[in-house]
Amino acid sequence: MNTTTFSKTRIVSLAVLAVIFVVLAILPVITQGYTITLVTDILRYAILAVAWVLFSGPTGYMSLATAAFYGLGFYIAAIANGPLPFALAIIVAGIAAFVVALLIGGLTLRLKGVYFTIFTFAVVLLINNVVLEIERVVTSTRGRFVETETTQAAYWAMFLVAVLTIVVCVLIRRSRYGLALQSIGEYEEAARHSGINVVRTKVLIFAIGSVFMGMAGAIIATRRTYIDPGIAFNLNTSFLPVLMALFGGVSNLVGPVIGAAVFTYLADFLLSTFPDLFMLIFGVVLILAIVFMPNGIIGLAQQVWQKIRGGRRAPA
Amino acid sequence: MVALRDIIITGLLLGGIFALVSVGLSLQYGVARVLNVAHGEFIMVGAFVTFWLAGSGLNPMLTLVVTAPMMFVIGWVLHVGLFRRMMHQAPSLDIFEGTSMLATFGLLYVVQNLARIIWGSQTYQIVFLNRTVTSAQIPLNRLVGLGVVIVVGVGFYLFLSRTRMGKAIRASSQDPTTAGLMGVNINSVLALCFGLGLAMAGIAGTLISTLYPIQTSMGLQYTVIAIIVVVLGGLGSITGAMVGGVILGIVSQLVTYFYPTLTFIAYYAIFIVLLLARPKGIMGK
């Protein structure tokens, strides 16, 4: 590897990142209204996609429980925001998601891949129905009212959580836990026999991812005056991050961010232009993305880059 | 007493429909290895096509002649056009199962929203044979539905066990590679099974439309039920799906009788308990 080109690329990417960071940090100061809401949305999906890739990327266990943790955060914010300060409500949401994820993960991460996926799918539906039933029986209501926060407050909260998510996920990925998770994904039995406590590692990382999902849910909840289980525990919230991550590439943490940015922007555009056709187009895009881009955009970019550079290159 | 008999008959009918739906999914997953999350949407399409045709005066039961083949062809085309390609692309079977399932999520959105654009979100109802058989006080449409389910069920069972194609299907579900080596045209069998699976969804849809109200969002609940039954009966076992469907139908009727709003929660709870206790199911491989 040519060291001068290596550090040049490093410096350039770091510079770009720094610029993006600063712009995002001061965004509510320099623009307003619609742009802020859009970027909040992008950040939200970036958080969900990155948190999803943290676990599901290396291991190949496709979790569809994202909506469950997100919705949990939603409801916690609905209950806690107001009585508790905003920041605390978000933290409580994260902790609650963690606990529930430990439970779900502990129960199901012993199951084979496809069963795990089906199970997480069922959990979302179950939670939806259970909360509906609880509301019907206990509070005789459907949904709740939420103490809202301003656009700016929500934006900065989302921004902070996004930074936190990315930093934590990158650190984990580079740490021994990241290596453990990768080896589990490559050959679980060999990982087990090399001294890795496979179940504990899976459950722990699965639960860490859920924290960010819960926090994102809590923040978005405060942007609505009214929520109900159908909104909180919507399966779209489980699928969209998966789609974004697949599109952007699951082999690193940049892919899901790119996927989230592109898709949220596109979705927003489609939603305003063709409100009726939006979901339909989404389905078509999903199918096309899976068939034609199994490695996602990053994979595609890497292939193109390799062809330009010529010859094989061992990925590190 | 009347209530019990009613529960049993409706339970059997519902069970038969569940079995039909689940066998369809089992064919798609057990043989073609596609966990079709959009299965319920095709049930919905069958129901709506029936509704549409019945609107022109056609006897709903006769629409089976249309819905079943139509769904079969759609299934065949889907497999050949989409899933076969994905199968060749995928580096391993596990990955194919994952990506194909995701693709069916896409199908779910496409089909459901196409239907919504065409038919809207309201609830519709076909009135068919609503009168009761006088002495027994059972709605005639239920008896007819039960009859159709039995005929289709027995017919399919005979197909699987007595015909050459049936044997090819059973062989392929156990060991596709060896089946291929033994001269079974695997590609055709997979497409056939996928088509058959969708055809069953279509038939179930027709039946359901004669018994219950329908709306374009009805698909998901049946998909969930089918997945539960398929896991209950054992992923990949077709007889397991039949048995599981009947059991779940009867159980659901019982639950509905005593505590209607708990029905869905009961489904999921059973499902989750089963997944944890015995993921292989009653007759799993």
Place this chain on the structure above:
Amino acid sequence: MHLLEGEGVSRNFGGLAAVADVDFYVDEGEILGLIGPNGAGKTTLFNLISAALKPTRGTVTYEGKEITKLPPHKICRLGIARTFQTVKIFPHLPVVRNVMVGSLFGTGKHMSEAEASRKAEEALDFVSLTSLKNVPAGDLTLANQKRLEVARALATEPRLLMLDELMAGLTHTEIDEAMGDIAQIRSSGITVIMIEHVMHAIMNICDRIIVLDHGRKIADGTPAEIAVNQDVIECYLGQDADSDEDLDDDSDFGDEDHAES
């Protein structure tokens, strides 16, 4: 006290007894061979020791303590490492990271990343793979992948190393190199159990050999004793007692000797 000891170890699959009532032991510093026709239960026995499978009956004891109920990762950390019949490396990870998995997680003590990295490089050096350390493991030749698996196992600082058909698929030269490596491993203080079909290797380096057939232990002794043991000869060669020299045969692929199984 034996380093590893098994009593009445059995494992059934449905009605079939893959391993039936096997007693065995290994003493520290030994190289123990485990042989038998295909399907005799050798790999199953390894699986029972390393806890990839649970025994239906019987106990396994290591360093005097029972390990039968422990999960695989704990057994690894206690000091028992193994390789697999079908090589189970992490194909998309670079060679050195493959080995680091062993040194980071398998030693039973806390390792910093720097220490683990150093240990990994040592292990790679031992199997002569240092020049390939950044190559994705999946790109290696079979022989090198086997070396990699051994390096990963060694990186976990085992007291006992179990090798499952290390020499299958290797050329003459590679087999000789492997024999040298095994001897070196033993001299560094690690006890070895090896499943093999390559007869001349087993006969030359093992101190003791256990023979399994249809899940049962049918012989236990030195190579010299095993070579003339009637039961062993019969189980390998059917009823044909004329070909008893074949046990010392210089063949690469032991399967040729017992096509009947």
